[in-house]
Amino acid sequence: xxxxxxxxxxxxxxxxxxxxxxxxxxxxxxxxxxxxxxxxxxxxxxxxxxxxxxxxxxxxxxxxxxxxxxxxxxxxxxxxxxxxxxxxxxxxxxxxxxxxxxxxxxxxxxxxxxxxxxxxxxxxxxxxxxxxxxxxxxxxxxxxxxxxxxxxxxxxxxxxxxxxxxxxxxxxxxxxxxxxxxxxxxxxxxxxxxxxxxxxxxxxxxxxxxxxxxxxxxxxxxxxxxxxxxxxxxxxxxxxxxxxxxxxxxxxxxxxxxxxxxxxxxxxxxxxxxxxxxxxxxxxxxxxxxxxxxxxxxxxxxxxxxxxxxxxxxxxxxxxxxxxxxxxxxxxxxxxxxxxxxxxxxxxxxxxxxxxxxxxxxxxxxxxx
Numbered sequence: 287x288x289x290x291x292x293x294x295x296x297x298x299x300x301x302x303x304x305x306x307x308x309x310x311x312x313x314x315x316x317x318x319x320x321x322x323x324x325x326x327x328x329x330x331x332x333x334x335x336x337x338x339x340x341x342x343x344x345x346x347x348x349x350x351x352x353x354x355x356x357x358x359x360x361x362x363x364x365x366x367x368x369x370x371x372x373x374x375x376x377x378x379x380x381x382x383x384x385x386x387x388x389x390x391x392x393x394x395x396x397x398x399x400x401x402x403x404x405x406x407x408x409x410x411x412x413x414x415x416x417x418x419x420x421x422x423x424x425x426x427x428x429x430x431x432x433x434x435x436x437x438x439x440x441x442x443x444x445x446x447x448x449x450x451x452x453x454x455x456x457x458x459x460x461x462x463x464x465x466x467x468x469x470x471x472x473x474x475x476x477x478x479x480x481x482x483x484x485x486x487x488x489x490x491x492x493x494x495x496x497x498x499x500x501x502x503x504x505x506x507x508x509x510x511x512x513x514x515x516x517x518x519x520x521x522x523x524x525x526x527x528x529x530x531x532x533x534x535x536x537x538x539x540x541x542x543x544x545x546x547x548x549x550x551x552x553x554x555x556x557x558x559x560x561x562x563x564x565x566x567x568x569x570x571x572x573x574x575x576x577x578x579x580x581x582x583x584x585x586x587x588x589x590x591x592x593x594x595x596x597x598x599x600x601x602x603x604x605x606x607x608x609x610x611x612x613x614x615x616x617x618x619x620x621x622x623x624x625x626x627x628x629x630x631x632x633x634x635x636x637x638x639x640x641x642x643x644x645x646x647x648x649x650x651x652x653x654x655x
Contacts, residue, residue, distance in 0.1 A: 312509040326438045326602040338451050342376040384478040401508055402480045406490040408515020413601040421513050428483035429477050436487025469502045476508045489517040493570050518629050519568040522600035527639045536566045536635045544572020561586035566633035573628050577616040592637035598624040
C-alpha cells in the first residue's frame with residue numbers, strides 16, 4: 287500500500303509580485319549546461335544561481351564562447367576548482383573595497399572599529415513565507431551572503447540590491463567549497479568589517495554545521511548571532527498534517543541523520559535504540575541509506591507495517607510525497623524517483639495525516655488508543 291502525491295503549495299506573495307533583476311545578466315559559465323532542474327533550490331547547475339553570482343564571474347564576460355558547451359563531466363572535481371578559481375579575483379577585490387571603506391570611515395588597518403558581525407540564518411524548509419521577520423531583516427541588511435544549496439531562490443530574491451551573494455553549497459559528489467574554506471571566508475570578511483550572513487536551509491543548528499562555524503569564529507574573536515529557522519521536520523510535517531508528537535501515539539520525536547561522515551550506504555548505528563513504537567523518527571538526508579535503515583529498524587522490533595512518508599522538496603510548489611508502510615517505503619521511493627532533498631518520517635503519527643490512505647475508522651481507533 288502506497289500513495290504518491292504532488293502537493294501544490296498555495297500561491298505566495300513572494301513569488302507573485304513582479305521581479306526586477308538586481309544585477310545585469312551575464313552568460314553562464316560552461317558547467318551550468320550540464321543538466322537542468324526545476325528545483326526551487328539553488329542547485330550547482332542553476333542558471334538563476336549563476337546570474338545572481340555574476341559579480342564573481344565578470345572576468346569571464348569576454349569568454350562567453352565557453353558557455354556554449356560543457357567541457358567537463360558534471361560530476362568532475364574540475365567544476366568546483368573552476369568555480370573557486372574564477373571567484374578568487376573578485377573576492378579579493380571585494381575585500382579591498384570593504385577595507386578601504388573602513389579606513390575612509392575612520393577605522394585604521396589595525397581594525398580599531400572592530401570586526402563585523404556574522405549571522406547564521408535559518409531560511410526554513412523552502413517556502414519563503416515561513417521565514418521569521420528577524421531573518422528577513424538580517425538578510426536585507428547584509429553586505430555579503432554565503433548561501434547553501436537548500437536555500438530557495440525565492441528567499442534570495444529578498445536580498446538587498448547592494449549586497450553580494452556567494453554560493454557555497456554542497457551536494458553529493460560536489461562541494462563548491464570545503465567547510466574549512468567557508469570558515470575562512472566568514473572570518474576574512476568579518477575581519478574586514480562586513481556584515482556577513484550565512485544562509486542555511488532549515489535551522490542553522492540542525493544538521494547544518496552551524497555549530498562548527500560558530501565555534502570556529504568565536505575562537506577567532508568574531509561575534510556570531512543565530513537566527514533560528516523552521517527545521518524541515520517541523521515545516522514539512524505541518525504541511526502534511528502529521529503531528530510529530532501526539533498524546534497516546536507518540537511521546538517523543540527523534541531527528542536522525544541518514545548518512546555517516548565517511549559516506550556509504552550504511553546508516554549510523556541508530557537503529558538499535560531508534561526502533562521505539564512510541565517514537566516518531568525523522569530522517570534527514572536519508573535516501574541512499576533508507577533500505578539499510580528500514581531493515582535495521584524492523585530487525586530491532588519496529589513493525590513492518592509502521593506508517594511512513596517521504597517528502598521531496600517539502601513546502602515548495604514542487605513538493606512530491608510518498609506514503610507507504612515501512613517495509614515498502616524504499617521500493618516506493620525508488621518507483622516514484624524521488625530526489626534530494628527528501629525528508630523521511632516514520633511512525634504511527636503518519637497515519638494521522640489526512641493524506642494517509644488508511645480508513646478514517648482505523649485512524650480514529652489509533653487516536654483513541
